[in-house]
Amino acid sequence: MSKPKVLAIAGPTASGKSELGMALAESFGGEIVCMDSMQIYRRMDIGTAKPTAAERAKIPHHLVDIREPDQAYSVAQYAEDAKAAISNILARGRVPILVGGTGFYLRALTHGLHLGGVPSDPKLRERLKDEAGDAAGRKRLHERLQTVDPVSAERLHINDVARVSRALEVYELTGNPISALEQPAYDSPYEFLIFGTELERAALYSRIDARVDRMMADGLPDEVKALLGEGISPRAQAMQGIGYKELVPVFSNHDPLEHAVSDIKRNSRRYAKRQLTWFRRDNAVHWLDMAEKTVHTQAVNIAKAFLEGTNA
RNA sequence: GCCUUGGUAGCUCAGUCGGUAGAGCAGUAGACUGAAAAUCUACGUGUCGGUGGUUCGAUUCCGCCCCAAGGCA
Numbered sequence: 506m507s508k509p510k511v512l513a514i515a516g517p518t519a520s521g522k523s524e525l526g527m528a529l530a531e532s533f534g535g536e537i538v539c540m541d542s543m544q545i546y547r548r549m550d551i552g553t554a555k556p557t558a559a560e561r562a563k564i565p566h567h568l569v570d571i572r573e574p575d576q577a578y579s580v581a582q583y584a585e586d587a588k589a590a591i592s593n594i595l596a597r598g599r600v601p602i603l604v605g606g607t608g609f610y611l612r613a614l615t616h617g618l619h620l621g622g623v624p625s626d627p628k629l630r631e632r633l634k635d636e637a638g639d640a641a642g643r644k645r646l647h648e649r650l651q652t653v654d655p656v657s658a659e660r661l662h663i664n665d666v667a668r669v670s671r672a673l674e675v676y677e678l679t680g681n682p683i684s685a686l687e688q689p690a691y692d693s694p695y696e697f698l699i700f701g702t703e704l705e706r707a708a709l710y711s712r713i714d715a716r717v718d719r720m721m722a723d724g725l726p727d728e729v730k731a732l733l734g735e736g737i738s739p740r741a742q743a744m745q746g747i748g749y750k751e752l753v754p755v756f757s758n759h760d761p762l763e764h765a766v767s768d769i770k771r772n773s774r775r776y777a778k779r780q781l782t783w784f785r786r787d788n789a790v791h792w793l794d795m796a797e798k799t800v801h802t803q804a805v806n807i808a809k810a811f812l813e814g815t816n817a
Numbered sequence: 818g819c820c821u822u823g824g825u826a827g828c829u830c831a832g833u834c835g836g837u838a839g840a841g842c843a844g845u846a847g848a849c850u851g852a853a854a855a856u857c858u859a860c861g862u863g864u865c866g867g868u869g870g871u872u873c874g875a876u877u878c879c880g881c882c883c884c885a886a887g888g889c890a
Contacts, residue, residue: 518854543854553854581851609853616850625851660848667856668849675851688850706845747854771843776854782847 508696509595510812513540513603515611515784516702517777519712521795523556525702526604528801529808530564533600538590539568540605542583543746546574548732551725552748554716567594574732574743579625584613591695600812608783615699615789617691621683623675633670649673654682698811700804701790703781708796713773720748721766730756747772 512529514522526537539545543553547570556566567590572578587603587610594601603611636642646669651658657672675683704712729752737744739753751768754760784790791807793800 541854542852577852579851580853584851607853609849609855613850621851623851630852662848662857665849665857667852670856671851683850686850742852742855745852745855749854772854774844778845779847779849779854783849783853786847786849 507814508694509591510814511591511601511603511695511697512808512811513611513615513697513699514605514702515540515603515608515699515780515790516606516795517704517709517780518554518606518773519716519777520702520704520709521800522604522606522702523554523560525700525793525795525801525804526602527560527564529602529804530600532805533808533812535600535602536565536567536594538587538594538601538603539566540587540603540607540610542578542607542610543743544569544605545572545578546570546743547572549574549728549743549746549749551720551723551728552746554720572743574737575741577625577627577742580609580613581624583610584617587614588694606780608780611699612783612787614695615693615697615787617693621675621686623678623683623686625671626674626678629674629677630670633673634666637666637670643669646670646673650676654684656684657682697789698808699787699790700807701784701792702795703792704795709777710774713777714770717748717766717770717773726752726755726762729753733757747776 512533512535514526514529516522529535530537537556539556541553543549544555545568546553549555555569560566561569568583568586571586591601603614605611633646637646643663643666646666647658647661647663650661650669650672653676654672658669661668661672663669672683675681675686725748729749732744732749733739733753733756739750739757744750744753748769751765751772755762755765793804797803
């Protein structure tokens, strides 16, 4: 008995994932499951390049606008939500298509991360974050981890505050080191065909620049201003998104807008690079050259063979 | 036309009292198990504007030329 088939489109920002997703959805009666850590937030439309109302009217999109901007979210939550969405789509005889650039989320689905069942503790995180404010504090945290969980301390760099904190968090919450958590073999309930969207670096970067300029013209500053106006904290997870965190000081500190714009472009480039690193590591990814005129057709043909089970 | 100050890594610049050079930013590669658009790690050779000269040796000193900025006419 074969597993249900799921399509996925991963790749760097601004490389054309959404358009490809729409094309595949139209060809196969598919529905899109958002795989993006920022598009889950409501009222963050421009900066996240969220699918438009027209696109969403044409093809159902899942897991978009499922959180308020002041709420937290996590991979574990995503894995749960995505599985529910996929089951729902499959149950109606449609094809689920994951579209997005969050590598960690994809990995949680394909490699089935066993996330330990230890949810985060916001207050504890705040405390650890404050303590990690200077070099001495970071050293102290790492030393503490060394005594309670030497295995994790060994592989975590002192400056990697997010991970050192998480390891300490798990220990403080459960009394067990994170490195000792059970990680049984995982067998994904789905069979995936993963497309990776690729472009020559220079072309990708100029697309990113153009997209950022368009976002600014479309009113990204007003979007950020509105979020701040409704009381969303600059420390909120949602406000760490690229395009948001850079614009906050324009309003809170009268920083020049042009600096924010160039920072957004630079951070988007770096982000695209990190995304590429993530997806390149997965050798199941079927790369597509997005500069080719016929990519959509190529992808449709490959997906067709996959869905019909005729792929060898 | 003359004077002055510059011309060194993609950019901004430092430096070599003559022994072929280094920071920041940009960039590149990588990691990633409940923050992931987050967090972190590693990586610095370039006709030192061109050309002659002095010298064992010149990016460094001298001459000339080119370019840029400013000033004087």
